[in-house]
Amino acid sequence: MTELMRTVALTKRYHANDEEVAALRGVDLAVERGEFVAIMGPSGCGKSTLLHLLGGLDIPTSGEIHFDGRRVDGLGEAAWAVLRRRQIGYMFQSFNLIANLSVADNIELPALMAGHSSREARRRRELLTRQLGIEAQAVMPPGRISGGQQQRVALARALINEPALLIADEPTGNLDSHSTRDVLGILRGANERGQTVVLVTHDPNVASRADRVLRMRDGLIVGESRLEGRTPSSDLLQALVTVED
């Protein structure tokens, strides 16, 4: 596998109430092409800050970010916008849907901005809304649908340009177990088609679908679990039930 993204000694400090807060204190992270990486950690550990920097939504205090063979941490907003339109899909925790556009228009917009025809944009949107079970909501404005549905709209929007990298901040945060499974299915599907996924989650069930689970604490990556994507034998079931005879 080849490397898609890498950070070197990435730091981020904020000023809040005259106090300096170190949100990231030197993160070295390498993500392979086609990898599925989950980041976990307590709130305030810096995981959302890291995603923001990887998606170019915020500027690092120091350190480097490399994406697809070039250094991108010094890029301006416009260059990041192009990158996000074509190569990096970003799914926000707060969805950031446009209130006066329909669900369908919200999802199709990035495809149109990337230069696809309206017909192609509609084809892709219809496929995604069908997979995510939000076809019926297509004509509605985002404000009229549930939080869980908005989340799926945000995911569809992030995926519509088939980005090389999908970054998702708590993609299943508001979902019940059934919808969580749908969203995970979509993420796995995207990953199996070769898209790289980096997500933040507090749900170990979601993290367990990744190739690699990173743990952050106090602005640093402190642990890593590599998981085998094996198909377990059904013998595993026998270990689940112990009976006293």
Next chain:
Amino acid sequence: MKYPLLAFLATGPAHGYELKQSYEARFSPFRPAVNVGQVYTTLQRLERDGFVRRHGVVETGEAPARHLYEITEDGRGALEVWLRAPVAGVRLREDFFMKLVLARAAGLAAPAELLEGQRTAALQELHDLNELLLAPKLQDLTTQLLIEGAVLHLQADLRWMDLCEERMTQEEVP
């Protein structure tokens, strides 16, 4: 083995081989197969305790003839008591808890290192269970509920490990 056999007999008389088949039909993916000898030994014990009695013989034309068993009133009583008794669950991975306590007390290893290994194992197990949940041949309700139960237990284990790490590191770095 004892109570499952009583439960099957509560629906009507049966011989040992039928009971073996019923058991496997109910529990086959998640309990190992039983041998028929085990079933007969259990039936003899149940008979001695007065929970079942013989109810004639099935003529199969083969030797030896198969004895039919039926449940007695005492047997029904015992089954009822067993069925309604709440069950104490395993609350923690006790072996791991012991290692963690000993590692910390004797300074043998950093708890964080042990937690790291245990977390990886738990995440891998979660991964495997989620794969099983999707397996086409394991879609019946009993199996699905069993796996979902194990998934919830693992999630709780992982949360507990986070708590251990948080508290133990707080103490180490005042």
